[in-house]
Amino acid sequence: MSRKVGVIGDKYSVMLFKLFDFQVHYAESSSQIRAAIRDMAEKDYGVIFITEEAAASVKETIESYKSRLTPAIILIPSQHGSQGIGMEEIRDNVERAIGQNIL
């Protein structure tokens, strides 16, 4: 079964991804972002890319999809650059799994 690929974030950051034929959603406020994620998850999206800025305001929602196979919610930097949240997540994963940071 083929699933769609979505992008959520502020307009200027995610506009570019229209080039890749991603499904682009502009969302600024946390309620908009939450609604967008929920909508995409319901429509069986395979991957959702979301800007770090957008992700920071809806942490709980993203957390709730972590243990599910799809959608994979992946953080990307926005046009203002990376805030290191994505890297932080990886470090958290390592610590959770192994008990100490080995990276």
Next chain:
Amino acid sequence: MAKHVNPTRMELSRLKKQLVTAVRGHKLLKDKQDELVRQFILLIRKNAALREEMEKKLTAAFSSFALASATLNESYIEELMAISTGEMTVEVIEENIMSVKVPIMNFDYEEELIAPPFRYGYLNSNVELDESFEELTKILPLMLELAEVEKTCQLMATEIEKTRRRVNALEYMTIPELEETITSIRNKLEETERSNITRLIKVKKMKQ
């Protein structure tokens, strides 16, 4: 802490059976955890490297796009993007790594999407914009690979945590508790036996 149970032979054999099962379960889970951690370490290194590269490249692409688009009217840019009408899809197949279900993602996109010439309106674009798009398209395979690896790492981290809790519970709670209970029942049974023998000896003496 030994559990309070009736010190009978029935109970003893029941507990012994439980202990055998617990030890075997512990060994199996421990093996599972070791293997999961081994694979996780390989993957998470790849994940970190991929993410670092993706973030660096994407930030660069954003800034070059910002420069390129500065000279253009906003509505033109939106127009440029409006050309593309296809749909990128992904096939998600479940794979089983040590009973953790992880996704294998097969992305389905046309090759011409990431090779020049790009499908966007040429009417109002300029050279800088072309270049920044070229830069951006190089990031696409990277982003897609990252999606698969990072999701796998997330799922594995959760499973490793769960498994470690189970292993620890068996190793430090269930198994010692069973062993202690078994010892205490044994002691009790031996004690009863000894007192029985003593009683018999006493009775024999009284009869003489």
